[in-house]
Amino acid sequence: MRLVEIQEGLGTFFVPPPKGDDSIPRRSDEVFFNFHQEINRDFSVLMLRAYARKNSKASLTVCEPLCGSGVRSIRYALETPTSSVYSNDINPKAIMVAEKNIKRLSKEIAQKIQLFNMECNSFLQSLNNTDEIFDFVDIDPYGTPIPFVHNSIRLVNLHGLLAFTATDLASLVGLYPKALYAKYGVSQFDSGIGNIHEIAARVLITGIQHVGLTLGQSLIPIVTFYHRHYIRCFLSRERGVDRVVDQTGFIFKCGNCQTRYKRILGEKDTTCPVCNGNKGMKVGPLYLGKIHQIDYLSLMLSDEHLQHVGTRKRLSKVLPLMIEEGSLDLPWSFDIPQLAKKTGVQVSSIKQIATILHEMGYICHKTHFSGTSLKTNASETEVCSVLRSLRTV
Ligand SMILES: C[S@@+](CC[C@H](N)C(=O)[O-])C[C@H]1O[C@@H](n2cnc3c(N)ncnc32)[C@H](O)[C@@H]1O
Numbered sequence: 001m002r003l004v005e006i007q008e009g010l011g012t013f014f015v016p017p018p019k020g021d022d023s024i025p026r027r028s029d030e031v032f033f034n035f036h037q038e039i040n041r042d043f044s045v046l047m048l049r050a051y052a053r054k055n056s057k058a059s060l061t062v063c064e065p066l067c068g069s070g071v072r073s074i075r076y077a078l079e080t081p082t083s084s085v086y087s088n089d090i091n092p093k094a095i096m097v098a099e100k101n102i103k104r105l106s107k108e109i110a111q112k113i114q115l116f117n118m119e120c121n122s123f124l125q126s127l128n129n130t131d132e133i134f135d136f137v138d139i140d141p142y143g144t145p146i147p148f149v150h151n152s153i154r155l156v157n158l159h160g161l162l163a164f165t166a167t168d169l170a171s172l173v174g175l176y177p178k179a180l181y182a183k184y185g186v187s188q189f190d191s192g193i194g195n196i197h198e199i200a201a202r203v204l205i206t207g208i209q210h211v212g213l214t215l216g217q218s219l220i221p222i223v224t225f226y227h228r229h230y231i232r233c234f235l236s237r238e239r240g241v242d243r244v245v246d247q248t249g250f251i252f253k254c255g256n257c258q259t260r261y262k263r264i265l266g267e268k269d270t271t272c273p274v275c276n277g278n279k280g281m282k283v284g285p286l287y288l289g290k291i292h293q294i295d296y297l298s299l300m301l302s303d304e305h306l307q308h309v310g311t312r313k314r315l316s317k318v319l320p321l322m323i324e325e326g327s328l329d330l331p332w333s334f335d336i337p338q339l340a341k342k343t344g345v346q347v348s349s350i351k352q353i354a355t356i357l358h359e360m361g362y363i364c365h366k367t368h369f370s371g372t373s374l375k376t377n378a379s380e381t382e383v384c385s386v387l388r389s390l391r392t393v
Contacts, residue, residue, distance in 0.1 A: 055159070060081055073098070169231070173197070225322070259272055334373060336373065
């Protein structure tokens with residue numbers, strides 16, 4: 001198999017060469033490696049370092065059951081305080097590449113990593129039958145991570161960390177309602193409710209949490225990252241179901257006055273708190289609590305290791321945006337082109353709209369989910385009136 005050498009983080013690796021101009025890998029590739037996911041791997045390294053610092057852990061145990069060529073696992077061993085990594089992949093050729101990558105490491109780092117060549121759920125179940133338990137389980141599959149959630153929850157420590165990548169954005173943004181319900185349990189979806197990728201992130205979190213609830217566990221979001229064609233969420237495992245159930249419900253948008261509001265599961269009164277209207281759109285059931293814990297993001301941003309990762313420039317812009325959007329605890333944001341179209345005006349400068357909303361006394365932030373969305377405590381009517389005031393004649 002032809003391999004090329006790349007440098008990523010603190011490591012040098014053999015990986016399959018990029019194909020074509022877009023270098024987007026396919027499932028049919030002999031061994032999977034996605035050059036575009038360097039930012040995902042950098043982000044994950046920084047997140048794990050932040051987790052170790054925040055929880056005063058001098059040594060971490062990690063499990064990556066879909067490891068491909070092993071780059072991510074090796075980076076955890078090299079760049080975080082990880083003492084042991086269990087890495088697995090179903091593809092024997094991927095394991096051969098991972099072995100080659102491990103062989104070039106120092107003995108001290110290489111001995112931290114153990115390779116396995118099994119089907120993911122069989123691998124996780126085999127670990128479940130032993131006493132193995134991990135501080136961090138990282139699930140990075142093709143498509144949806146849902147089939148692997150159950151077994152991974154059972155392998156992570158209490159207060160331990162789980163990460164899931166989902167690339168099935170078409171399902172997450174509600175293009176296929178049956179798949180949306182089958183995978184994530186979300187039965188009501190309307191794309192007009194807000195920024196679609198932020199809602200998609202909550203759909204993913206809700207689906208993962210639902211598996212946790214069946215095991216009597218709450219999976220609490222720590223950080224949620226959207227980039228290009230995937231969503232990546234980090235959650236901690238906590239005992240009991242209340243912390244999730246008490247934050248799960250519906251986002252409503254009043255059909256009369258366009259006010260958005262949330263209602264937790266079981267709340268009987270779903271009429272609009274502003275005009276008492278009871279017709280409109282709703283999305284859910286969805287997790288409506290915080291999807292970022294700002295102290296983790298701040299630790300990632302202030303980590304000197306940020307300067308050693310390849311996507312430092314991009315992350316130095318994204319992390320502050322995530323900190324900003326996380327500071328306003330509302331589960332929606334406004335997609336400005338969508339509102340401009342509805343209002344019949346040209347899209348104005350997002351920065352200018354934000355400035356006016358600030359001057360009017362509202363909190364208003366850009367989001368990392370979209371360069372054209374704003375998260376604000378102003379109502380849709382108020383945002384639309386700002387748009388109209390900026391209309392060029
Ligand atoms: C998206 S890639 C993982 C990439 C890797 N985590 C990285 O950061 O480079 C998904 C991997 O899962 C493996 N895979 C797919 N289905 C699997 C299964 N049921 N059990 C174990 N491995 C599987 C594939 O062979 C592929 O290497």
